[in-house]
Amino acid sequence: MPTDTHDVAVTVNGTLYRRQVEGRLLLSDFLRHDLLLAGTHVGCEHGVCGACTVLFDGAPVRSCLMFAAQADGHEIMTVEGLAADRNHLHPLQQAMRDCHGLQCGYCTPGILMTMKAYLDETTAPDEAQIREALSGNLCRCTGYQHIVEAMLLAAKRMNGSAA
Amino acid sequence: MSTRSFGAPIRRNEDARLLSGQALFVDDVELPGMLHAAFLRSNVAHARIRTIDVSAARARAGVVAVYTAADLGAYWAPGPLLVPPPPIKGAVFNQRTQVPLAKDKIRHVGEPLAVVLAQSRYLAEDALADIAVDIEPLPAVVDLEAALINPSATVHDDVRDNVAAHVWQGRGNYAAARAKAARVIARRFHYDHGASSPIETRGIVANWDARADQMTIWDTTQAPVFLRNGLAAMLGLGERQVRVIAPFVGGGFGPKIMLFYPEEVVIPWAAKTLNRPVKWIEDRLEHFFATTHERGQTHDAEIALAADGSILGIKDVFLHDTGAYNPYGLTVPINSQCTLLGPYVVPNYDSTFTAVFTNKTTVTPYRGAGRQHGVFVIERLLDIAAHELNIDRAEIRRLNLIPPDAFPYNNEIIYQDFAPLSYDSGNYEPILDKALEMIGYRQFLAEEQPRLRAQGRHVGIGLACYVEGTGIGPYEGAKVQVQANGKVNVATGIGTQGQGHFTVFAQIVADQLGVDVIDVDIVTGDTDQFYWGAGTFASRGAVVAGNAVNEAAKAVRQKILKLAAEHFECAEQDLEIKNGEVSVVGVPGQAVKLGALALKANPMRGAVKPGSEPGLESTQYFGPSGGATASGVHAMIVEVDPQTFTLEVRKYVVVHDCGTVINPLILAGQIHGGVAQGIGNAFYEQLVFDEAGQLLNASLADYLLPTALEVPHMEIAHTVTASPLNPLGIKGAGEAGAIPVGPLFAQAIEDALGLLEKKVELNEIPLSPNRLFELTAKLR
Numbered sequence: 001m002p003t004d005t006h007d008v009a010v011t012v013n014g015t016l017y018r019r020q021v022e023g024r025l026l027l028s029d030f031l032r033h034d035l036l037l038a039g040t041h042v043g044c045e046h047g048v049c050g051a052c053t054v055l056f057d058g059a060p061v062r063s064c065l066m067f068a069a070q071a072d073g074h075e076i077m078t079v080e081g082l083a084a085d086r087n088h089l090h091p092l093q094q095a096m097r098d099c100h101g102l103q104c105g106y107c108t109p110g111i112l113m114t115m116k117a118y119l120d121e122t123t124a125p126d127e128a129q130i131r132e133a134l135s136g137n138l139c140r141c142t143g144y145q146h147i148v149e150a151m152l153l154a155a156k157r158m159n160g161s162a163a
Numbered sequence: 164m165s166t167r168s169f170g171a172p173i174r175r176n177e178d179a180r181l182l183s184g185q186a187l188f189v190d191d192v193e194l195p196g197m198l199h200a201a202f203l204r205s206n207v208a209h210a211r212i213r214t215i216d217v218s219a220a221r222a223r224a225g226v227v228a229v230y231t232a233a234d235l236g237a238y239w240a241p242g243p244l245l246v247p248p249p250p251i252k253g254a255v256f257n258q259r260t261q262v263p264l265a266k267d268k269i270r271h272v273g274e275p276l277a278v279v280l281a282q283s284r285y286l287a288e289d290a291l292a293d294i295a296v297d298i299e300p301l302p303a304v305v306d307l308e309a310a311l312i313n314p315s316a317t318v319h320d321d322v323r324d325n326v327a328a329h330v331w332q333g334r335g336n337y338a339a340a341r342a343k344a345a346r347v348i349a350r351r352f353h354y355d356h357g358a359s360s361p362i363e364t365r366g367i368v369a370n371w372d373a374r375a376d377q378m379t380i381w382d383t384t385q386a387p388v389f390l391r392n393g394l395a396a397m398l399g400l401g402e403r404q405v406r407v408i409a410p411f412v413g414g415g416f417g418p419k420i421m422l423f424y425p426e427e428v429v430i431p432w433a434a435k436t437l438n439r440p441v442k443w444i445e446d447r448l449e450h451f452f453a454t455t456h457e458r459g460q461t462h463d464a465e466i467a468l469a470a471d472g473s474i475l476g477i478k479d480v481f482l483h484d485t486g487a488y489n490p491y492g493l494t495v496p497i498n499s500q501c502t503l504l505g506p507y508v509v510p511n512y513d514s515t516f517t518a519v520f521t522n523k524t525t526v527t528p529y530r531g532a533g534r535q536h537g538v539f540v541i542e543r544l545l546d547i548a549a550h551e552l553n554i555d556r557a558e559i560r561r562l563n564l565i566p567p568d569a570f571p572y573n574n575e576i577i578y579q580d581f582a583p584l585s586y587d588s589g590n591y592e593p594i595l596d597k598a599l600e601m602i603g604y605r606q607f608l609a610e611e612q613p614r615l616r617a618q619g620r621h622v623g624i625g626l627a628c629y630v631e632g633t634g635i636g637p638y639e640g641a642k643v644q645v646q647a648n649g650k651v652n653v654a655t656g657i658g659t660q661g662q663g664h665f666t667v668f669a670q671i672v673a674d675q676l677g678v679d680v681i682d683v684d685i686v687t688g689d690t691d692q693f694y695w696g697a698g699t700f701a702s703r704g705a706v707v708a709g710n711a712v713n714e715a716a717k718a719v720r721q722k723i724l725k726l727a728a729e730h731f732e733c734a735e736q737d738l739e740i741k742n743g744e745v746s747v748v749g750v751p752g753q754a755v756k757l758g759a760l761a762l763k764a765n766p767m768r769g770a771v772k773p774g775s776e777p778g779l780e781s782t783q784y785f786g787p788s789g790g791a792t793a794s795g796v797h798a799m800i801v802e803v804d805p806q807t808f809t810l811e812v813r814k815y816v817v818v819h820d821c822g823t824v825i826n827p828l829i830l831a832g833q834i835h836g837g838v839a840q841g842i843g844n845a846f847y848e849q850l851v852f853d854e855a856g857q858l859l860n861a862s863l864a865d866y867l868l869p870t871a872l873e874v875p876h877m878e879i880a881h882t883v884t885a886s887p888l889n890p891l892g893i894k895g896a897g898e899a900g901a902i903p904v905g906p907l908f909a910q911a912i913e914d915a916l917g918l919l920e921k922k923v924e925l926n927e928i929p930l931s932p933n934r935l936f937e938l939t940a941k942l943r
Contacts, residue, residue: 024285039184041413043362044447048863051362076917086179093182097174100828103836104661105181106188106363106413127876134871138863139361140414141661143835143900144871145233 008072012037013081015116021068026050030068039079039109043138050137051112054078058116079109082116092116095154096147103141115151123159127152136156168670168680172828176681177411178666184652186411189366189381190444193844197368198227200430200443203277203294204452205269208305208522208808208856209316210298212267217277220293220344225286228437229294230429231277232266238432239263242423243393246492249581255329259319261488263428269298270318270487271522273452274856275425280433287768303522303856306602307461307482310519318487319521327485327519328493332500334575335511337467340476344467348547353927354536355459357531357848359840360868361660363413364445364453367427369434374847378405379551380382380431382689383412385420388656389692390919393423394431402694406801409688415660416840417453417529420700421491426453431631451861455491456850457529458484460499460516460536466544467511472559476511479540480504483518483533486525493518495526495533497579502902503537504574504584506630506794507563508665512576520855528700531901532579533926538629542906543926550919557599558774560628564591571887578790579701580635586792588884591628594818596794598626599879602798621805622813623915626798627903633793633821633895634706634886638786640695641708643672643715645779649743649758651676651683654710654717656696659687662704662897663829668712670825671891676723677740678757695784702793702895704824710889711785718781726760726779786819791886791894795819797838797903803915808932810846810912811876820882823895830896831879837900839874844901845908847873849929905929 004023009016017035028045031037031054040063043051047065054063056078082090089097092112102108111134118133119125125133131149134144168767175889180186217229232239242260248461265274276295281287302315309315310325317323341347368381374591378400384390391407398405412419426443427775434441445453462481469475483496495518504512565572567590574584599605607624615622659665669683686692696708714721727745731738731753739748746754757779757915765777800814817834847867851859860866886893905928912935913925921942927934 018774032190033193036193037184040187041188041363042190043364043413044863046447046862049362079182083183086183086185089179089182096182097178100175102178102181102661103663103832104361104363104414105177105411106361108181109184112182120581126168131871136870138362138868138870140360140416140840140868141836142832143837143839143874143877145835145874145877146832148384148871148876 006067006072010071011075013077015093023067023069025068026064027066027071028063029069031063037078040071041106041109043107048138050109051107051110053113053137055113055117059063060114069141079112080091084113091157092154095150095157097149099153101142101147101150102111107137107139111139111147121156123155124157168673169825171826173666173670173680173826175663175666181411188363188411188413189383192368192381192442195441197279197442198282198437198439199284200433200441201279201291202274202275203291203424204275204449205265207298208303209271209301209566210269210575211301212265212269213297213299215277216295220279220290223290223293225282226279226290228280228433229277229290230391230433230645231266235263235432238397239266242490244492245422245490246494248493249497249577249579251332251577253331253332255326256493257322257327259322259488259520260490261425263425271524272303273449278429278433280437283372303854305521305523305852305854305856307484307519307521310521311517318522322520323832325520326517327489327520330493332576333513333516335476337476337478337511337513340511341467344475345470346468346548346552347465348544348551349465350544350547350926352464352540352543353459355537355929356457356529356535356850357844357850358451358866359416361414362750363418364447364450365419365424366639367894368428368440368442369431369607371438373438377598378431378435380405381405382409382427383419384422385415385658385660385700386422387658387688387690388696389698390422390427397428398431398435402574406691409658412658412660417532417700418527419593419660420698421455421527425433433755435535447863451858452524455525456486457526459884462540464540464544466548468548468552472554472562473546474507474509474563477509478513482905483516484521484523484526485518485660486521486523488525489518490525491527494579495528498533500539500634501537501576501578501584502630503541505538505541506565506589506628507541508565513780518583521665521831523852530837531898534898534902535844535905539905539928540878542627542903543909546910547924555625557595557604561595565589576826578632580790582789585789586630587888589792589794589820590882590884591794592787594794594820594882595628597882598796598798598816598818600816601798601818601878601880604798607800621803621915622800623911623913624800624908625911625914626796627907627910628796629903630794631702631899631902632790632794633702633703634787634893635703636786637697638784639697639708639711640693640782641712641785642693642780642782643712643719645719645757645761647758648764649682649756651678652686653683653712654686655692655712656700657708658692660699663826664704667705667825667829668709671709671713672716673779675713675720677888680742681701682743702897706791706889706893706895707787709783710826711783711894713891714783714785715781718783719779719870722779722781723757723760726764727755729819730755730763750822785889787888789888791822791888793821793894793896793899795899797907799907799911801911801915803912805916808935815875816878817900818880818882819899820884821896821899822884822886824881825891825893832898833875834879837898838877838904839869841901841904842874843869845905845928846930849931861924865937884941
């Protein structure tokens with residue numbers, strides 16, 4: 001049975017949650033099963049596939065490699081925080097739809113969060129830079145080509161230079 | 164709708180849900196009182212079980228139950244044979260199927276021995292450590308040849324020679340053809356496929372509702388209808404008491420059509436026994452052992468050629484690793500045997516295979532499903548033949564292509580769907596020409612390669628041809644219904660794992676019923692929404708279910724026109740359906756919305772006429788008489804670093820013919836993803852087993868899926884040869900991208916390093932930097 005519990009107060013997508021968690025509870029499980037924010041997906045639980053990527057104080061992290069207790073006092077953004085609802089997509093999401101950048105959609109939340117952090121910093125990346133930035137996220141369906149096209153399009157749109 | 168949506172690059176209906184994190188996957192199902200399962204799995208490949216003591220695990224706080232095979236009682240039984248052997252004369256098939264929990268014997272690492280049900284997955288996994296297993300280890304059967312010739316052990320005690328199957332097929336007279344040949348080339352080839360590794364692993368949630376006498380199961384399956392039928396029978400329930408939902412599924416690629424996995428048998432039983440919802444989600448480590456693979460074959464093949472390079476005949480004898488069990492019958496090796504013939508005229512063929520039981524995870528189809536292995540053999544034989552006969556690699560292929568006037572072309576052997584291997588239609592030479600033009604074949608060989616070689620660069624070119632039997636039966640069905648809100652609902656029995664069914668089926672319906680694509684709602688993979696069906700496999704969803712959707716939409720269109728003609732008191736031919744309403748041509752203002760007609764078709768008063776049905780609804784089925792054969796050519800220019808043997812793919816082109824195209828954007832995605840998996844198979848992914856049957860690289864850090872840096876930009880072009888076997892003229896496209904990549908890599912790397920001139924051939928897949936270093940050792 002739980003040998004240690006921790007009180008955590010964590011802000012996710014702008015909402016403050018207070019919970020008591022077991023020390024070993026993974027942040028990914030906490031988000032998915034305690035907070036019922038199931039948009040964050042788990043693919044490997046060893047930090048390779050990137051599907052569980054969330055923004056932790058603005059930086060992309062693999063939520064399967066962190067404990068929920070480590071999130072105490074921090075701010076997290078998940079895929080649910082990108083857009084108000086499915087009829088008002090974030091430019092990244094819209095570009096993914098326009099370019100057919102997803103198939104089964106399972107890796108997609110992690111890719112969106114990784115690339116959000118990247119495009120927030122890099123406003124006019126080229127294809128090689130996009131591929132480098134994407135290379136920590138595995139996708140088994142798309143062969144990446146349409147994702148790369150989507151990110152180039154999103155960068156343009158977010159930079160206001162084209163559409 | 165004034166423009167046809169069929170054939171247009173329509174954006175997907177399903178994307179908004181997936182992009183906003185609101186699509187339901189199996190692990191998202193949360194039910195009150197739900198228990199969580201963890202399986203104790205064997206850590207040895209082969210052993211007899213003496214005892215399994217679960218008493219300490221049962222006593223652990225938070226644990227509700229622990230079961231072994233003994234606890235399953237009469238429920239314990241080997242799984243069914245999913246695909247019986249095709250009716251091939253003389254075929255030997257020894258059926259040995261997987262069991263829910265190992266009872267007397269362990270046959271591969273990862274085979275489940277016990278299951279713990281606890282209040283959380285964390286607690287369930289804690290309790291696994293409490294279980295004491297006493298076993299008698301046995302030597303593992305790992306190597307295929309040793310398994311047959313000098314077996315260290317037998318995987319199944321009553322199959323003394325480890326032979327799972329033995330099959331001969333052929334046509335003509337190979338010996339006579341060989342006697343006339345100007346050249347005979349014989350080689351040994353080894354082709355190893357791998358693990359499909361969808362980013363979502365498998366999972367299942369079962370909920371037994373005792374008050375309603377209903378079982379609901381959410382499962383990451385590609386075949387929900389078969390799963391429902393089988394589980395109903397096992398659980399002693401009627402099919403109508405079991406509802407299987409395959410919600411959004413995070414990639415399938417074949418292994419998710421395998422059933423019944425042990426977990427699929429155990430979890431619903433536990434839910435019913437305990438009267439509690441139960442969830443099990445496979446972790447990545449489990450996935451490497453517990454989800455089926457598609458692994459290796461060793462081919463001893465020879466080709467008999469005339470002096471001009473014409474194929475006189477091919478003889479092939481191969482071994483196929485089927486793993487510990489063979490529930491999927493002969494599908495994979497039969498595909499290898501059939502697809503080896505490719506787009507070529509092979510007048511004499513003599514092919515024998517032996518499927519071998521080993522102490523490894525069971526082998527079932529994974530994207531390509533054995534076709535890769537056959538394509539590798541024929542393409543490599545042609546490359547070596549071209550070199551030895553001093554013929555251009557493209558020209559030896561062109562010389563042997565089946566001519567366009569030879570279709571339907573019968574290869575006279577039996578395919579996986581039990582029908583003769585007959586190609587319905589095709590026109591292969593324009594595909595080859597287009598690929599050569601796009602890759603710049605002549606210019607590369609004449610100018611670019613010599614120029615770069617003079618600079619000390621190691622660049623090479625390759626091309627590979629293939630055919631793919633797609634769209635096989637038996638059938639699929641669809642129900643199309645116009646709803647009162649004017650939207651159209653479509654239900655079909657297949658499951659979806661990212662193929663864009665929510666969009667391509669909507670495109671078909673939109674054109675028939677004059678509505679916008681976004682106003683067509685598709686339901687897949689819910690057995691309560693559509694009762695009948697087979698599943699999503701063998702590149703058949705768009706072909707078989709797509710045509711069923713089209714037939715049902717056509718029938719609803721007739722109902723709409725009939726009812727509207729009565730409404731307007733006019734002839735049906737005076738009506739047009741467009742923008743969600745029916746109007747009388749040339750009479751402004753005379754229009755009725757489809758939703759209003761749907762209400763009218765289901766009146767509250769009055770009488771529905773005898774012989775008619777309420778509603779604007781139709782259910783139709785489609786079963787093709789045979790598979791539709793797609794074809795294509797891939798070509799690639801690669802640069803190899805001669806020190807590190809790392810690769811840079813400088814150009815990659817795919818020219819593909821899958822008949823009529825429904826949505827070119829979605830089709831391109833299917834091809835891209837297939838090529839990426841092909842590249843993984845060719846150069847990065849390898850399941851490495853030791854002599855004890857232990858998988859040594861069971862993590863995504865060690866089993867390397869290609870990233871955005873390994874998969875190049877691809878250029879895609881299409882030719883269209885419609886299939887005569889279905890009204891829409893479609894051929895399947897799901898697997899094509901993955902099939903010819905192995906031989907393409909081998910050929911292009913050989914060319915880049917000039918290996919054939921140095922008498923080094925790359926006759927195995929996967930390759931890797933390490934393996935290239937080893938294979939070229941004699942050159943240093």
